[in-house]
Amino acid sequence: MSTPGRTEHLVLPGVLTAGQAAETVAGILAAQRPDGAIPWFRGHHLDPWDHTEAAMALDAAGEHEAAARAYDWLARHQNPDGSWYAAYADREDGVDTEVPQDAGKESNFTAYIAVGVWHHYLATGDETFVERMWPVVFAAVEFVLGLQQPGGEIGWKREADGTPVTDALLTGCSSIHQALRCALALAEHREEPQPDWELAAGALGHAVRRHPERFLDKNRYSMDWYYPVLGGAVTGAEAAARLQERWDEFVVPGLGVRCVLPNPWVTGGESCELALALWATGESDRALEILRSITHLRADNGMYWTGYVFEDEAVWPVEQTTWTAASLLLAVAALGGDEPTTTVFGGTALPAGLEPDCCRD
Numbered sequence: 001m002s003t004p005g006r007t008e009h010l011v012l013p014g015v016l017t018a019g020q021a022a023e024t025v026a027g028i029l030a031a032q033r034p035d036g037a038i039p040w041f042r043g044h045h046l047d048p049w050d051h052t053e054a055a056m057a058l059d060a061a062g063e064h065e066a067a068a069r070a071y072d073w074l075a076r077h078q079n080p081d082g083s084w085y086a087a088y089a090d091r092e093d094g095v096d097t098e099v100p101q102d103a104g105k106e107s108n109f110t111a112y113i114a115v116g117v118w119h120h121y122l123a124t125g126d127e128t129f130v131e132r133m134w135p136v137v138f139a140a141v142e143f144v145l146g147l148q149q150p151g152g153e154i155g156w157k158r159e160a161d162g163t164p165v166t167d168a169l170l171t172g173c174s175s176i177h178q179a180l181r182c183a184l185a186l187a188e189h190r191e192e193p194q195p196d197w198e199l200a201a202g203a204l205g206h207a208v209r210r211h212p213e214r215f216l217d218k219n220r221y222s223m224d225w226y227y228p229v230l231g232g233a234v235t236g237a238e239a240a241a242r243l244q245e246r247w248d249e250f251v252v253p254g255l256g257v258r259c260v261l262p263n264p265w266v267t268g269g270e271s272c273e274l275a276l277a278l279w280a281t282g283e284s285d286r287a288l289e290i291l292r293s294i295t296h297l298r299a300d301n302g303m304y305w306t307g308y309v310f311e312d313e314a315v316w317p318v319e320q321t322t323w324t325a326a327s328l329l330l331a332v333a334a335l336g337g338d339e340p341t342t343t344v345f346g347g348t349a350l351p352a353g354l355e356p357d358c359c360r361d
Helices: 018-031 048-060 064-077 107-111 113-124 127-145 170-189 195-210 222-230 236-245 268-280 284-293 322-335 339-346
Strands: 087-089 100-102 155-158 164-168 256-258 265-267 307-309
Touching: 018 048, 018 322, 048 064, 048 107, 048 113, 048 322, 048 339, 064 113, 064 127, 107 113, 107 127, 107 155, 107 170, 113 127, 113 170, 113 339, 127 170, 127 195, 164 170, 170 195, 170 222, 170 339, 222 236, 222 268, 236 268, 256 268, 256 284, 265 268, 268 284, 268 322, 268 339, 284 322, 322 339
Parallel strands: none
Antiparallel strands: 087 100, 155 164, 256 265, 265 307
16 A cells, blocks of 8 residues: 655645545555556456556556566566557456457557656666566567558557558557657667667657658547657647647646547546646646646546546546556656656657658758
8 A cells, every 4th residue: 555655756736645646556556456467447458558657657656566566467468579469358367367358469559668667767776677678678669660661650550360550640659759769768778779779769750740641630639639749759849839739629628638529528648648748848837737627537536537528517437547547646746856757758868769861850
């Protein structure tokens, strides 16, 4: 059980007290299985991206042993090709053998382990952990780059039969951009240069910044709006302008951020991720405003409802997800100056990658 003393750095006025943060961390810990897996909630499924995000939140709260168990679960269940399946059913039998609920292999789900592993190392300084996880990260990155297209974008997934899906998602590729930079940081730390990764990251970042036509049109989704900033591909004045451009479309004052237009539905995860993107552009006041606006999603047990349909004044879906709670904790940690969290989301201390001469901005 996490205690307020371990979460004092997660205090943010109007958002979390130390006691409230401890309750939220305890909720994630309660959902974690003995084998280390962190499903959305007990009885629901696990996906590798949200599992990793929850592990990062545990590290931000000082629960390093629990986070390490989450990464060990990933290491044990990595497919021979370096990927993970898109979804695994929760199980109660304690058997450490997983049957996929969705046997597709999504590129951004697979890549995100690099962000989590680098974050865990920065939080703990555990060199043994890096030694153990480096082959896992290496294989994951190689799987992902096997889906990269000539224009720099990365295909969405491989189907269960191995067929590559070359269509690319802007949100997913923006997340992969962050993951590649964290993977390069790991490589630099180990003094094992990966020039192919540097070129891949550079080409991907260029595609995200300059070639929206290379991605499927998901313009209705708020994630496509802010993720190029959150993933570090769009920075500086360009990032600030991007976030301002569609602010009134997606932000519902006092309630949070819409998930998808025109639906009257705000969601905690998107709101917290936008707050992280705002913080990364230096707009901490606006980030705080967004985090304060979703306190209505906090449940009595310290967890957070996934979303709220404001026209109906109703929580929907009726679920409290570990990843929603995790995104809130990570956003608070960034605003509070937690160094591992600011490093992986601030981006300035991460390798930038190398753009091919033909793709220089």
